[in-house]
Amino acid sequence: DIVMTQSQKFMSTSVGDRVSVTCKASQNVGTNVAWYQQKPGQSPKALIYSASYRYSGVPDRFTGSGSGTDFTLTISNVQSEDLAEYFCQQYNSYPLFTFGSGTKLEIK
Amino acid sequence: QVQLKESGPGLVAPSQSLSITCTISGFSLTSYGVHWVRQPPGKGLEWLVVIWSDGSTTYNSALKSRLSISKDNSKSQVFLKMNSLQTDDTAMYYCARHYYAMDYWGQGTSVTVSS
Numbered sequence: 108d109i110v111m112t113q114s115q116k117f118m119s120t121s122v123g124d125r126v127s128v129t130c131k132a133s134q135n136v137g138t139n140v141a142w143y144q145q146k147p148g149q150s151p152k153a154l155i156y157s158a159s160y161r162y163s164g165v166p167d168r169f170t171g172s173g174s175g176t177d178f179t180l181t182i183s184n185v186q187s188e189d190l191a192e193y194f195c196q197q198y199n200s201y202p203l204f205t206f207g208s209g210t211k212l213e214i215k
Numbered sequence: 216q217v218q219l220k221e222s223g224p225g226l227v228a229p230s231q232s233l234s235i236t237c238t239i240s241g242f243s244l245t246s247y248g249v250h251w252v253r254q255p256p257g258k259g260l261e262w263l264v265v266i267w268s269d270g271s272t273t274y275n276s277a278l279k280s281r282l283s284i285s286k287d288n289s290k291s292q293v294f295l296k297m298n299s300l301q302t303d304d305t306a307m308y309y310c311a312r313h314y315y316a317m318d319y320w321g322q323g324t325s326v327t328v329s330s
Contacts, residue, residue: 141316143260150323151252151260156315163318194260198316203273204250204262 109134109200111207113193119213120185128180128210130195135175139199142171142180145209146191154193155180182212190214217241219249219310219321226327227300235324237293237310244268244288248313251284251295253306254323261306265313266293300328 110133120126130140138158143151153162155171158178170181182189195207223235237249248267254260264274266284274282283296293310305328311317 143317150309150320151311151317152320153316153318156318160315162314196260196262196316204252204265204316206260206262208259 109136109197109205111195111197111205113195113207113210115210116208117211117213119215121215122185122187124185125181125183126185126212128182128193128195128212130173130178130180130207132176132178132197134200136197136199138174139197140171140173140178141196141198142169143194143196144189144191145194146188151194185212185214187214217312217319219312219319221308221310221321221324223308223324223326225325226329227304228330229301229328231300233295233297233300233304233326235295235308235326237295237321239291239293239310239312242312244286244291244293249286249293250311250313250317251293252309252311252317252320253304254309255303255306264295267313302328304328 112131140158142155145151154169159171168183172179192209192211194209218240220238250265251263264284266272281298286293307323309323311320
């Protein structure tokens, strides 16, 4: 089974900074990776699909990159409302739709 | 606009079964697949199953023996049934629409397994 590893459980940043959240797949998943944002007490919100394409309505401050096994979600000009947990997900190989364990972003 | 809303019993006794419903609006089940995902309190996300627009299904193999998914296109509803619940099945259960991955999510329905 494919494992998606988000090694950074917590990250801290400041308003206006740029931060990168990383995710590593245990096998080549091509560009079949999505990213989600989950704010406290809310359901997840889709940000990125196919590694680098934003879902409709997602601010262009959110950028996805990577292919193969290494993926990054970069948030530019971080805002206070970006306080959330961020999950990566692969949908290349069975078991489909494997999630990473999440990275919590703290805004100083 | 696209909306998904889960509904369920809230509390289930150990060893009993769970039935939850996802009611959708703003799109058709004949055009989009719908997933079920769960999240135990304070933990990460676990994908359970998807029912595709043509009615075919794909299950998480770890839970396949306990899960059943179905839908009623005319009523815009997707149904999840899980058997033999235990305390570690306590979680928020979400349904989500499939578009490449999961583009729209419901608010979730909380399920607690307890006697």
